[in-house]
Amino acid sequence: MEEDQDLQGPVPPRATGAVGPTAVEPKGIEPPAAGGQLASDPVYGGAWADPPGRLEPASAPVAPACGCGGPGGGQPAAAAEQPAFVYAIGQIDFRFPSLGVEKELAQAVGRLETSGLSDRQTVHSVISQPENRYLARQLCYVLNIQGLDTYLLRPRDPADFALLVDAVRPDPRPTDLDVVIGLRGPLAPPSFCNGLTLPVVFFDQLYSFDSTELIGAIERPEQIPADRFEAASHELLGRILNLGDNAGDTDEHRAVNYLAVRYQGIYHKTVEAFAGNSALSAVEVLDSRLSGARRILDVVLSYTHRQRDVTEKFAVRLDCTEEFPFVVRKLAAYYDR
Structure with missing residues (x-):
């Protein structure tokens, strides 16, 4: 292999589409649930799906093209804060954004057979079910770096919620790694994730793998x-x-x-x-x-x-x-x- 080539095929693709260091487009993932609301992506100007009432925290003001208006009070567009690119490595975990979502998931657990499963395995089992994908879209996903909660994660493509679900591993290990590539947006307000105020990263790619698998691919x-x-x-x-x-x-x-x-x-x-x-x-x-x-x-x-x-x-x-x-x-x- 040439030295300047990317690492190829380090990790067998996961069932939901999360992979190792080489990106693979997720396939076979259902679209957002009916009734979802489309909102403008604050960074790219595209669209991403979310349930009603969950859009405002992730939105950010867009500087006018002329650079003559907006929150800067007449400042040039270059002076306005621009979103930063992110290429981060850490571990992804989930949080309940509200008591209502937590109770709704508890009701979904009651409809499944979860005997012998740990709490983490139970949550992963529930949100992995196609009929419970509405719950997967409601959860907050946090990237933890060096033991600290660092970013809240939002996919640009709604289909990539499946990658987040897969990153919430049923049996997490210290050697688990998640690579997030995207843009850092604004700070989320306290109401977005039950008081957790972190920058929101709108990601384009997400790799989930184990460090041993990465080294074994070299x-x-x-x-x-x-x-x-x-x-x-x-x-x-x-x-x-x-x-x-x-x-x-x-x-x-x-x-x-x-x-x-x-x-x-x-x-x-x-x-x-x-x-x-x-x-x-x-x-x-x-x-x-x-x-x-x-x-x-x-x-x-x-x-x-x-x-x-x-x-x-x-x-x-x-x-x-x-x-x-x-x-x-x-x-x-x-x-x-």
């Missing part, structure tokens, strides 16, 4: 034993996921998160460095001098020899101008200016 160099390769890869992935305040909403964090799940070259180099008695001493993201009309970043990995204390640096160049980052230059030696 092509292992023949000269590296499997156990050493897995240990080194897990360490690199952990370092990236635990970068300070990595909420995936800055270009720098989007870049490293993209590399963590889509670019195997950094794993090969890290395993090679460990085999050569070097330690991963730093992960940095620097502005490229080639940035002009586009946002170009260099992700620099530093490896320091454990005995000689000599540091070697390697960098991947990415374009993070748009919602979906991509590699501009493959991993290569990097020299300080």
